[in-house]
Amino acid sequence: MKLIVAVVQDKDSNRLSQALVRENVRATKLASTGGFLKAGNTTFIIGIEDERVDPVLNLIRENCKSRQQMMAPMSSMGGNADSYIPYPVEVQVGGATVFILPVERFEQF
Amino acid sequence: MKLIVAVVQDKDSNRLSQALVRENVRATKLASTGGFLKAGNTTFIIGIEDERVDPVLNLIRENCKSRQQMMAPMSSMGGNADSYIPYPVEVQVGGATVFILPVERFEQF
Amino acid sequence: MKLIVAVVQDKDSNRLSQALVRENVRATKLASTGGFLKAGNTTFIIGIEDERVDPVLNLIRENCKSRQQMMAPMSSMGGNADSYIPYPVEVQVGGATVFILPVERFEQF
């Protein structure tokens, strides 16, 4: 048994939740914010048998992988005219940071 | 030293908190939501000496054990006339999912 | 690789966040409340290489160490005249509870 602790961007959180439910993987979500990331993120904790760790990591990779995305000019900046960029820019979105922890004992009541 | 991570239904969360305080067990509560459970839940993290793990697990079992409960007809469904059940039904409430993690080192500042 | 789980008072949370960013340490913050502490607290989870554990613990100690602080009479009590204390009192503030957990595997997507 392992405890997977996965920090994912809010943007990908719902999609990952749905994928986990579809695959019958029980997850608990904790509201979290990052030190670096401006955007909010969600921390998933998932208790899982050893042999299902890799399939769950694949699910997380597929649904949360860091990727480039075009962002429309209007939404790219905070409204300051000086920092306005009049053309679409490519930004990095998504990404997941995942820790796999050993579990010494597991109980369900 | 172990770190107990316990996911319990909000319904049982206050009762467990009070029981832990009574027994002088320090716990931190994280707001959480479940992947499966519709109801909100709370994640307790409890750092505890090895010899107190079993007593704390007993506290969690006593206060959060999954059990059947009669639910009045009016509150059983979402208001859809088709799904209205005109008699009390027994539903499962409570339950706790508990992971016991090894702690390599513990510091208090 | 280790996972540092640090519970700190909200009072010190921003200062610790800034210190971690300055030192290029990635942290995730979880909103949390304590069983004992009346004040809110924040739980930091920090994944870190083994050799950086001690520097990070030093940062936490420097920014969150438990300490005495004088509290003005007006703010010391809840507004009840009976419990009003007409002189400054020294109260204990801050403090951090820190668990260092072994990490079996770490992935970034």
Ligand code: NI
């Ligand atoms: Ni195992």
Ligand code: NI
């Ligand atoms: Ni121990």
Ligand code: NI
């Ligand atoms: Ni290591």
